[in-house]
Amino acid sequence: MAQSAWIKRYPNDTEVHPAGTPVRELWMVMEGALELRRDAYTGARSVLSFSQPGEILGFNSQFSDAVPTYNVMTYGFTKLLHIPGSTMRDVLREQPELVWTVASYYFTRLQLRTDYIALHATAPLKERIILQLLQMARQTANMTDEIHLRLSQESLAFLLGTSRQSINRELKTLKDLGLIDYKGGKIHVPSLSTLMSLHDLSMKN
Structure with a gap:
């Protein structure tokens, strides 16, 4: 091949x-x-x-x-x-x-x-963002607990069918919580397991 x-x-x-x-x-x-x-x-x-x-x-x-x-x-x-x-x-x-x-x-x-389609049909935007980041992390090669994703706010808005302003507000909330960081079209997840735990907890509630 x-x-x-x-x-x-x-x-x-x-x-x-x-x-x-x-x-x-x-x-x-x-x-x-x-x-x-x-x-x-x-x-x-x-x-x-x-x-x-x-x-x-x-x-x-x-x-x-x-x-x-x-x-x-x-x-x-x-x-x-x-x-x-x-x-x-x-x-x-x-x-x-x-x-x-x-x-x-x-x-x-x-x-x-x-799973992505089913959850995105009803989940709030913050949970949809977390789900999108988790899905992209699972698809990367050599996945570790710390993940760097090349994804701009504009592209994330296109993916989730919402405005860039709405994405910016939710990303700022996640950043203030220490769950992510973002700069120059890249999103950094310092602890994928923490983000996953938050997603699992929201799914149970």
Whole structure:
């Protein structure tokens, strides 16, 4: 697989793949981030998800004829490993024991997304922010208790479908509590376990 893959570097806000076209490859984020984004003709924008270093995108389209309805865009300077979908399918045919690994990875992501949608339907904004940070932390490679996420307030507002001003107020509350810090489009979580405990406590109440 390594022989057919290639690395490419992208500037910020560059379209990696347009909506409405078949996906023929997978992308592994090595640096920077990818966002799945929908831009309406009215100028409105929604961000479906962010993918941090270590994440792999493109599985869905390798096992179905589904065509994505979103654009795949870079967030910041981004380095991607491109893996041809045909190569991955050849490897799985030759080593069927890997199918379970791929399926486990995919369905774990699907479960996270399902939980995310269910909780975001009713949770207050502060809890939705905490949930979003926890989800992004779980998706990072080599997750530790201290996490640095590349995510601006504007992008977080797009993700949660609210205003930047509302996000700023809630982030300030979390910062005053010592749960996070933020500067220059990055959010620092000094103790992921503390943030997780707060989320678990709010879910019980």
